[in-house]
Amino acid sequence: MKRKLVHISISVAICLVIGFLASTATQSSVNEWYPTLNKPGFNPPNSVFAPVWTVLYVLMGISAGWVWSKGFHHKWVKTGLYHFGFQLLLNASWSIVFFGFKSPFFALLIIIALLIMIVLTIRWFKVVSKVAAYLLVPYLLWVCFATALNFAIWQMN
Numbered sequence: 001m002k003r004k005l006v007h008i009s010i011s012v013a014i015c016l017v018i019g020f021l022a023s024t025a026t027q028s029s030v031n032e033w034y035p036t037l038n039k040p041g042f043n044p045p046n047s048v049f050a051p052v053w054t055v056l057y058v059l060m061g062i063s064a065g066w067v068w069s070k071g072f073h074h075k076w077v078k079t080g081l082y083h084f085g086f087q088l089l090l091n092a093s094w095s096i097v098f099f100g101f102k103s104p105f106f107a108l109l110i111i112i113a114l115l116i117m118i119v120l121t122i123r124w125f126k127v128v129s130k131v132a133a134y135l136l137v138p139y140l141l142w143v144c145f146a147t148a149l150n151f152a153i154w155q156m157n
Contacts, residue, residue: 004069011068012061015088019057022092023050026099033102038156043149056139060088063135067128080124080132087117104154111147118143 023030030046064084070077090113098107118140126133 004066007069008062008065011063011065012058015057015061015064016054018088018092019053022095023053026095029099029102034099037104037153040149040152040156042152052142056142059135060084060139063125063132066132066135067125070128074128076124076127080121080128083117083121083124087114087121090114090117098150104150104157108147108150108154111143111150115140115143115147 034046064081067077067080067084072078072081090110094107094110094114097103097110118136122133122136122140125136
């Protein structure tokens with residue numbers, strides 16, 4: 001149990017740090033460029049994003065730590081965690097491309113790849129732990145919503 005808590009704590013910390021770094025790299029665009037864009041009616045207020053992403057990063061970290069605690073030597077654990085790491089990089093890349101490079105189109109390509117990687121991560125995590133897989137479902141749903149929002153912003157601008 002102690003090992004699981006250590007793995008979960010480290011994984012949550014990694015996810016939160018990645019999220020924080022991606023957000024700080026894009027903060028000026030969030031405040032200056034993003035408000036100038038045309039957005040669809042289903043665009044949530046800016047105040048919603050930080051709390052939602054914080055919860056999602058915590059859930060992602062718990063999920064990854066849960067899988068990691070099963071033993072990195074196991075082939076399915078490694079496969080799941082490699083997918084998880086790749087989707088986490090895509091997650092951070094999306095923020096940098098959308099806000100940093102101000103490119104909704106290329107961000108849309110990244111978020112589509114991210115969706116695919118999340119589905120694959122859930123698939124591999126489910127082999128190791130159904131709990132870990134289900135913890136990623138809110139993340140998948142939010143990224144589906146974010147994909148629709150990204151698409152609409154790209155179309156409207």
